[in-house]
Amino acid sequence: MKVPSHELRARMDRFLLQMETTEPGWEIAAFFGKLNLYYFTGTMQDGMLLIPRRGDPVFWVRRSYERALAESCFPDIRKMNSFRDAAAAMGQIPETVHLEMELVPLALLQRLKKHLPFSEVKPVDAQVMAVREVKSPYEIGYLRQAGKIHRHVLEDCVPDLLTEGISEAEFGGDLYALMVREGHQGIVRFGMFNTEMAVGQIGFGESSIYPTSFDGPGGSYGMYPAVPLLGSRERRLTSGDLVFVDVGCGFGGYNTDKTMTYMFGEPLPDDVIEVHHRCVAIQDRMASLLRPGAVPSEIYTTVMDDLDPGFLQNFMGYDGRQVRFLGHSIGLQVDETPVIARGFDRPIQEGMVFALEPKKGVPGVGMVGIENTYLVTPAGGECLTGESLGLIPVF
Structure with a gap:
């Protein structure tokens, strides 16, 4: 029951269009909620999906990386031990990150900011729900x-x-x-x-x-x-x-x-x-x-x-x-x-x-x-x- 790659691509394209329409100038979105991770990647693992405005999205998986590879047609899945791994691969850290504000607990946000020291957080909940509608x-x-x-x-x-x-x-x-x-x-x-x-x-x-x-x-x-x-x-x-x-x-x-x-x-x-x-x-x-x-x-x-x-x-x-x-x-x-x-x-x-x-x-x-x-x-x-x-x- 793999979500086909063309289906995942269409979902990502609709999300990018939604962000350009409603949040012009956005820099990057990070997803942690398991349903949104499944929606965009086709697998429900413990990890973080980073979708930049420019460049390709990456699904960083803590557990289980092997299962993510087996289940998902997402094009770029990488193993992550901590947010430090994602930060090292990103290079310059954006000033603003869009997050699922209805889902991300404060403790997780603090751990994320330790390695990705962005200065501002904005919600992405309405945009992703509009895509899923x-x-x-x-x-x-x-x-x-x-x-x-x-x-x-x-x-x-x-x-x-x-x-x-x-x-x-x-x-x-x-x-x-x-x-x-x-x-x-x-x-x-x-x-x-x-x-x-x-x-x-x-x-x-x-x-x-x-x-x-x-x-x-x-x-x-x-x-x-x-x-x-x-x-x-x-x-x-x-x-x-x-x-x-x-x-x-x-x-x-x-x-x-x-x-x-x-x-x-x-x-x-x-x-x-x-x-x-x-x-x-x-x-x-x-x-x-x-x-x-x-x-x-x-x-x-x-x-x-x-x-x-x-x-x-x-x-x-x-x-x-x-x-x-x-x-x-x-x-x-x-x-x-x-x-x-x-x-x-x-x-x-x-x-x-x-x-x-x-x-x-x-x-x-x-x-x-x-x-x-x-x-x-x-x-x-x-x-x-x-x-x-x-x-x-x-x-």
């Missing part, structure tokens, strides 16, 4: 495969995992094992600071609206305060429960996002089902607007302005914990930019990928709604994760 056909191929696995597991397989008396934690473990067997890479990655997620948000009934620190509309009890993840060992499935499953699925490094809901044992009340289907209609409307040239902030305001005050209560979060977006870009990380929210005013482009997730909390029931992942095309969003309307009956 538009997916190539190579990347879309992996996203399609992730979406295929995602659809099959959540729409076809999950109903067989739901049995009377199973705990949220047991269900989460069974779901994870099933996803890995079906081809899931076993991990989904976030850019959000200090975000951990073993599987996703799983909740039976009102567990799905329980408060969490995660910036999303759903909720989960988790194991206990030290591990607010996966699901409760005490909350067990009973007849009449809503089951809420919001999980990512990855293949080849690329993630899709999907939320599916189920009615266990008996149907939910008609008014709850109506609320759910209204969320599905909102998703479908947003998907139709995902065309090149559309503006994310305008999609957000168009949808939100059409919702009545009664429906807006507990929409996109429960009891005052409402998030201020309706969807987000997705790729190597689940939470990429742009976001379907106010403030994102650059037009979207063909090849971008968005997860759309209109959801609404219902007292005494839980979080209804839906989420699917869409590819931006001239005809609107193409769904990569399935067409189920959710609230799948498991009777």
Whole structure:
């Protein structure tokens, strides 16, 4: 699964163009984050990628140099014991270095400056994310495969995992094992600071609206305060429960996002089902607007302005914990930019990928709604994760 050399070259060319456009006069960029290293080199090793404005980029690898050579088509990979090796090869040290300011800890920066005594640091986070926003056909191929696995597991397989008396934690473990067997890479990655997620948000009934620190509309009890993840060992499935499953699925490094809901044992009340289907209609409307040239902030305001005050209560979060977006870009990380929210005013482009997730909390029931992942095309969003309307009956 080597990233082809032409794919790596195209990514580097787009980054150089982005830097020339947004940071004219820049001197050099240094990357340490493992996802950006993978994006530009095709391997995820402990090292430093230096991209100069003039001259060829070099990937300096501390460990494992041998694995980097085996996995990567990047043209210039060199062994590094410390930053001293890179500094000796550079000659004159630039005055300004662009770094991943969201990722580089202060201690690492201090060690770097010991050997590369640059005088100024500027962020490169926005530039590299802008390059990663538009997916190539190579990347879309992996996203399609992730979406295929995602659809099959959540729409076809999950109903067989739901049995009377199973705990949220047991269900989460069974779901994870099933996803890995079906081809899931076993991990989904976030850019959000200090975000951990073993599987996703799983909740039976009102567990799905329980408060969490995660910036999303759903909720989960988790194991206990030290591990607010996966699901409760005490909350067990009973007849009449809503089951809420919001999980990512990855293949080849690329993630899709999907939320599916189920009615266990008996149907939910008609008014709850109506609320759910209204969320599905909102998703479908947003998907139709995902065309090149559309503006994310305008999609957000168009949808939100059409919702009545009664429906807006507990929409996109429960009891005052409402998030201020309706969807987000997705790729190597689940939470990429742009976001379907106010403030994102650059037009979207063909090849971008968005997860759309209109959801609404219902007292005494839980979080209804839906989420699917869409590819931006001239005809609107193409769904990569399935067409189920959710609230799948498991009777």
